[in-house]
Every structure is written in structure tokens, then in C-alpha cells.
Amino acid sequence: MTAEVLPALRAKVRAAAHPSAEACACGTDTSVLADRPDGTVVRHGRTVAKAHAPGTDRAGLTARLAVAAHPALDGILLPPHGPRTAELDGRPVTFWSYGTPVDRDDPDAAPWEEAATLLARLHRTPDTVLPPGLPPMRGPAKAARAVARLLAAGPHPAADPVLRAWAVLPAWARDESPMPENLRALCHGDLHLGQLVRSGNGEWLLIDIDDLGRGDPAWDLARPAAWFACGLLPPDEWSRFLTAYRQAGGTAVPADSDPWPALDVPARALSVQTAAQAIAKSVAAGRPLDEVETSVIDACDRMAAHPPELAPDFAT
Incomplete structure (x- = not known):
């Protein structure tokens, strides 16, 4: 992701983490979890934002989000924060809860x-x-x-x-x-x-x-x-x-x-x-x-x- 776009994604995840606050008061830094051509993922507190790849099939992504949010997949797939996506430089952005990854050192x-x-x-x-x-x-x-x-x-x-x-x-x-x-x-x-x-x-x-x-x-x-x-x-x-x-x-x-x-x-x-x-x-x-x-x-x-x-x- 370009240096110009990454700050905007950071701002989006901060806003998603604090939807009712004028400014972040938790003192948490926004960290980059992944930055690859197929997706950039940033975290602020317990909220994660993912900017999907350019050219992502929007209808397909919407269907996939619906599956992840379905009650039948509860306890199997991490559910999204709602079915809608945001936009950033022509890329869809989705929001999720942060989860602790597998420890690669163990x-x-x-x-x-x-x-x-x-x-x-x-x-x-x-x-x-x-x-x-x-x-x-x-x-x-x-x-x-x-x-x-x-x-x-x-x-x-x-x-x-x-x-x-x-x-x-x-x-x-x-x-x-x-x-x-x-x-x-x-x-x-x-x-x-x-x-x-x-x-x-x-x-x-x-x-x-x-x-x-x-x-x-x-x-x-x-x-x-x-x-x-x-x-x-x-x-x-x-x-x-x-x-x-x-x-x-x-x-x-x-x-x-x-x-x-x-x-x-x-x-x-x-x-x-x-x-x-x-x-x-x-x-x-x-x-x-x-x-x-x-x-x-x-x-x-x-x-x-x-x-x-x-x-x-x-x-x-």
C-alpha cells in the first residue's frame, strides 16, 4: 500500500474503534499487521481493518461477508463488524475484532x-x-x-x-x-x-x-x-x-x-x-x-x- 494511503487506513480503523468519540482516548498505537499486494491489515486496540486487493469482486466479497456473519458459522469463522464495506482508494475495507495469532516461536x-x-x-x-x-x-x-x-x-x-x-x-x-x-x-x-x-x-x-x-x-x-x-x-x-x-x-x-x-x-x-x-x-x-x-x-x-x-x- 502506498505511503499516502496507509495513514487513511489507520484513520479508518481508529474511527471504527471509537465510533462515538471525537478523538482516540485509549492511548493505543495503530499497528500494521500485514501489507501485501493482496491486502493491508492494520490494528487499533481490539479493532482490525483490512483493505482488500485492488480489483476485488465486490459482489463476491459481500457474499463472503454474509457467510462469515451467519449464525450457522458462529464459532467457526471470525464474524465481521457488519456486512458493509468502506472505501479507500478504490479498495473495499472491512472491519473485524482482533484475535491472538498462532505463536510461530512455539x-x-x-x-x-x-x-x-x-x-x-x-x-x-x-x-x-x-x-x-x-x-x-x-x-x-x-x-x-x-x-x-x-x-x-x-x-x-x-x-x-x-x-x-x-x-x-x-x-x-x-x-x-x-x-x-x-x-x-x-x-x-x-x-x-x-x-x-x-x-x-x-x-x-x-x-x-x-x-x-x-x-x-x-x-x-x-x-x-x-x-x-x-x-x-x-x-x-x-x-x-x-x-x-x-x-x-x-x-x-x-x-x-x-x-x-x-x-x-x-x-x-x-x-x-x-x-x-x-x-x-x-x-x-x-x-x-x-x-x-x-x-x-x-x-x-x-x-x-x-x-x-x-x-x-x-x-x-
Whole structure:
């Protein structure tokens, strides 16, 4: 966000935090929680304002806000402060309560079970709750954008296995055709531990509705599944996550049989997305790939050699 616009967003969050006061009397600074091309988030006291990306689909955002505010999603999604949006430099602005994020410095306390339980509850949301204008979940579209960014970054020696792994995926996973109807449920679309916060009453909630929509619920399990397959997530943590999801009645995988036929394609797509982003970022920063990034690219090389219908597990 430009330096000229950020002060205006700070002013909006202060006004939202003190709607009846002429000036802020709480002595709280306004802090920037995130500032990326896809959204800028600032906090004042217990109130958070998010300026969404330029070009955001307004009707889609309105439908997503309606879902987050629906009583059926109480205790699952952090609700917005009302269904309306403000405007800032052509970008919609939404307001939320502040929640305590996951502690990145304490990986042993990562709320894998809580994340899995929230996902299972989200995936069981009745169709009657979902407004007619709710867009598709944006997971496949984000993966496709990551690959486009990789191509725009120019030639790179690590790009070939990533592009080959992308090419063997079905068209719907590359955002090139409609997702099959039997894969449609309410999905978060970009699940990782950074999308959980602990609310004021101590419960964990999912945040960030920008990718929320109908889609394949396995996509919400795909990032931890891909991390596990690439050796980045320890087996016990993956087991905790998957077990909690099943115990909570999650619909993305069978309750008592091999989950990989359902997870394989989404996990492959998330691996490609992660690898493509890593290469593009390394090119932009003029730095070599690190060990973690290289491990994901190596997984893409294995995936490319064994298309989904031939090898449902690319961990080895």
C-alpha cells in the first residue's frame, strides 16, 4: 500500500474503534499487521481493518461477508463488524475484532487439532446457509496465478520440474475448467496456521475470507498434506491433524480408509504453488533457493514422473 494511503487506513480503523468519540482516548498505537499486494491489515486496540486487493469482486466479497456473519458459522469463522464495506482508494475495507495469532516461536503448541475441527465444521455447512452469489473457492485460481508468476519471472533452472508437475494435474485443479459438482462444499480456500486466531473468549476461529467459497474440501487439507508428503511436517503432527478432522466428521476424506486418493491432486497443486512462489521470490530477491524451497521443488520432480492416476502418494 502506498505511503499516502496507509495513514487513511489507520484513520479508518481508529474511527471504527471509537465510533462515538471525537478523538482516540485509549492511548493505543495503530499497528500494521500485514501489507501485501493482496491486502493491508492494520490494528487499533481490539479493532482490525483490512483493505482488500485492488480489483476485488465486490459482489463476491459481500457474499463472503454474509457467510462469515451467519449464525450457522458462529464459532467457526471470525464474524465481521457488519456486512458493509468502506472505501479507500478504490479498495473495499472491512472491519473485524482482533484475535491472538498462532505463536510461530512455539511450534509444539500449534493448534493442529483445533484447525482440523474448524475445517470439518466448515465443510459440513448446509447449502441453505450459502447465498446464491457465493463464488467458487479460490484455491485453484491462486495456484494458477503462482504458476503465471513463475513464468513471468523468466527462465530458471528449477522451473522445469515445477511446470511438468503442473502439466499433469487435471484441468479443474489448474483453474481451467469447472470443478466437478460432487466436490463442492463450503471451503476456506487458503488454510494454514496463520489463518487461525484466538478470540477474546479463548476459542480458535478461522480468519481471512478472501478465498472462501464452494469447492473441493480436500483443498483445505492440501497444504498440511503437501508439507507432510514433502517431509516438512512431522508424521505425528499430520496424524493429529487428520485424526481430529475425521473425528469431527469432516467430509473431505473417507472416515476409515486411505485419504490419499482424495488428497493427492490438491496436495500436488499446493506443492506446485509453493514451489512456483519460492522460485519467483528468489528471482525477485536475487538470492538462491533455500533448503526448504528445494525440498518442495524436488517433490514436484517426483510428481511429474508419476501422474496422479498412477501414484497417489508422492512422499517418496
